[in-house]
Amino acid sequence: MKYFEDIRVGDTFPLGRHTFTADEIKSFARRFDPQHFHIDESAAGRSHFGGLIASGWHTAVVWMRLMVDYRRRMAESMRARGEPVAGVGPALGFRALKWLRPVYVGDTVDYRTEVIATRISDSRPRSGLLSYRSTGVNQNGEMVITFESTTFVERRGEPP
């Protein structure tokens, strides 16, 4: 991750796409959200969704995985250029998470995170706080998930 001072409101991180298969939808839901429309195709077909859909929590944790992978790639290319890499995290939580549309088997969700606010932390003045808005959009251009979150990021340190 870049240092706090190098990050601007409006900076956007294209995290990448994920296609939800029936196997992973059912595998996640059997463990964490065993409602019939997440684990049983025929029951899901008779539900008001009309087919198997991913747990909303599943569509959220896939964002987390893509974010971790994105930060890792960003850190590796910064190190390759000889640039110092700022520490990031932990997250404090999130706000206003909305599941706007179901995610069906075979849907591909494109995740993107945008910086919507930056400020210096009161409790940890050596850190900045970044507020993000994250979204997932399916292959039809429909938004399926949105939420906001805040995370710590390292500052460059005292000015010379």
Added chain:
Amino acid sequence: MKYFEDIRVGDTFPLGRHTFTADEIKSFARRFDPQHFHIDESAAGRSHFGGLIASGWHTAVVWMRLMVDYRRRMAESMRARGEPVAGVGPALGFRALKWLRPVYVGDTVDYRTEVIATRISDSRPRSGLLSYRSTGVNQNGEMVITFESTTFVERRGEPP
């Protein structure tokens, strides 16, 4: 689930406890949140957490699982008493999720959900909307997670 009309602000659902083992913390995080303090004991020991901690998303999805199990037990005992069971869900999303303290290996979290508001849905007038506040408290009485959510629940139907 009871019908909307039978649910009051202040009703509380004791969802049960969950103990987070090292194996499940690492198994969840390898798939969804592969940061070093969730997947590697020795790296976690050197981090500012001082030991392996569960992904915040893991502590959230365990709530979902306990909520699904709780609703199922409630529905079974209502059916056993010959009472009709109201449909519930889907959830619309979540607000104000805060991870207040780390959850370490061996911590036991006690989850509880309280009804904080009830109203009839504008978009689906045959349904009510329940707003919840959910919390997880560890074995030392410290709150580790809190969030609010809103979900649909069936109304009894037209008055006779």
